[in-house]
Amino acid sequence: MTVPAEARAHIDDLAAFVAASPSSYHAAAEAARRLTESGFSPLDEAGAWEIMPGGRYLVVRDGSIVAFAVPEGATALTPFAIVGAHTDSPGFKLKPKPTVIGAGGWWQLGWEVYGGPLLNSWLDRELELAGRVVTLDGTEHLVRTGPLLRIPQLAIHLDRGVNNGLELDKQRHTAPVWGLGEAESADILAALAAEAGVSADDVGGYDIVAADTQQPRVFGAGDELFASGRLDNLLSTHAGLVAIRDARPAHAIAMFAAFDHEEIGSASRSGAAGPFLEETLRRIGAALGAGADEQARAFAASLHVSSDVGHSIHPNYADKHDPENRPVAGGGPILKINANQRYATDAHGAAAWAAACAAAGVPSQEFVSNNTVPCGSTIGPISATRLGIRTVDVGAPILSMHSARELTAVVDPWYLSRAMGAVLAR
Template sequence: MDYLEISQELVDFIQNSPSMFHSCETISLVLEAAGFSYLNEGDAWQLEKGGKYYTTRNGSSLIAFTVGQNLSDYHFQLTASHSDSPSFKIKSVPILEGPGEYIRLNVEAYGGMIDASWFDRPLGIAGRVLVREDGKVVSKLLHIEDDVLIIPNVAIHMNRKINDGFSFNRQVDLCPLFSTGELKSEDFDRMIAEYLGIQVEDILSSDLFVVNHQAPSIWGFAKEFVSTPKLDDLQCAYAALKAFVSSENDETINVYACFDNEEVGSNTKQGAMSTFLYDSLQRINSALGYTSEDYYRAVAKSFLVSCDNGHAVHPNHGEMADDGNRSYMNKGIVLKEAANQKYTTDAFSRAVFKEICHKAQVPYQYFANRSNMAGGSTLGNLSNIQVSLHALDIGLPQLAMHSAYETCGSKDTLYAVEALTQFYNSTIKVNSAFDFSIN
């Protein structure tokens, strides 16, 4: 497939995923269309060799897997990405009244966003709402695609220091404007009810987030760039999913994991630090008739690719990148490493994935933080707390990570799809940290 077609698929995927709950649903729909069967965590799991399955937790994290027909050398080959992105979460009591007849929303930061990027943009609302329905409580997805909010800047005439490194107060400066007086405080719930087609009194609770509605763009005279909200980490979530559903491997159990809450530390019941991955792998092992000893042996021979976007060299600030281990857009997959072990990449896992890239004929590059700058953490080292695996961290290079509108290269999504397809199609035989082969 052409890289511009893949880029268009990517932005369509992102537009269908305005919250982590929508991301999970969008992924589920792709899996259902590919013949995967849903497994409820609360039900007994019946699995067959050759089967394709998925499960979810909290409606925002998802694990899918395919069972090979020939599991004589039973092990797992996994990718992990995340479904969430930095945004502003609307508080349970959402309304702030005044000054005058203004109605504003009371929000708090979810993750480490670039505050200034959220000003003066058309904004919507997305998330889930728990409602009464036919004597039960059900979760409904909400995406208000109309522009119903804006966070206005203060005019430069009233804040002469705005261009001198002004520090925003999130309790004061980042409150979205909802009405100048045409609406009242009760109209917020009325709006939600109207969009969901329900009665206001049936709303029980919600997890709602502010959403940037600026349209994605594949741009540049040579169409080199893709700009959209939520590239981190839906670009990797999409690329890994595309590779997963198109791959076949009869000798492994291939696993696709997409976790919620990476942007706030992953230490939730559905995050990468939770038991979700451990529980799922254990249940797969048991449902296929294997023993605990079989499970430990399988994990020792397994391999995880943690997929979370990385930083491209900034065009105006090249000095912020490491002198040698730096990455550029449209130059391939980024192999990320850190001496503090915030990334899981080591010499062994790097060697494995370099061989995968060579087989796929996909370019790769290296990333490490400057030694005088702290970097972030991601999924690999956190999920390894529960399931210790050979693993490495990769990503795709982008600009303006955690902005409301981010930019990547138009070729890199295809590179990731090709490399991860090769990963899933290959059988990685790990005998020890000094001995592996790829078939």
């Protein structure tokens, strides 16, 4: 496969974004940094908002971000064109009292499984801790340790049947090692406080997750493949970030919304099931003079494109896919369809997405599950239920979803971002 120069530039930028985003908090901060440098004005949720036609704005809530561009001539009835994604990825999250001294003097950690990771993919990798530390005065500090820990697999000599089936106990077998020595010296919270430049006694709370430290990489016979951690769903987050950065909307308010906590159900103040997006939409409407009637009319004319990665057909497990609807790597973004509304796509949404792909000049393909292999879900049905805005679920095809390291074709994230750009140009 020949990779266009623009696609390679996009994937290199995606690699840089992933490398800068080991946690959802880092992802939101990196997105805000990039957009601020591109002329977007940060808004304070606790302050008054002045929203002007022609303005470009962003607001961050914890590990989530909403950015929007208001067209010239916007009124109380101006609809919204929204691309949505999520910033979190499956993995592990640090527990309270996290420092553990294991057998043989190994320093270990206590953490919980976050979401639904492929546990075996996290074994024997150099991992880091990343996230936020909050001091007693309420100040938030982003931290990342760099390579620090590893979940060691049991040697085959001690488990001769391991290749016939690996079973990992989430409590006993996923605890990482991160040092050796005197127990008195082991204190992961002190190490995190040092990364934040504060005293351990000043730490009042933390949200810390694990991240793989291997760098993203382009590879393959024609450099057409891309491997990276956290493609679910920083691939979509980055695609939407590029699309909103370049958006010059004509008739709708162009918006990019990336939420935290999708991997665990989205039910949080910064998740898609929470009020963040709705409050932002209503505050924009109010700033433009919209009352309840105008706001409802604007929502009725709006479109939300929810983007999350999807399954490319797997060459070794082709029977797991629908026999006719088989997204291929390099074949362009996928339209997600599910009869039971695990995806929010309907006929009007499908037509709107097809028009966007055609306008962007990118190929597209459909995904529907094999009837014996139920699909997951996304922020799409959640946002559609909360807001009543027509929503369509899309994404880019990948392999190894929920692995510590996932795989996509170089061209597909670029295709996805271009189609998003066409949505935001409405």
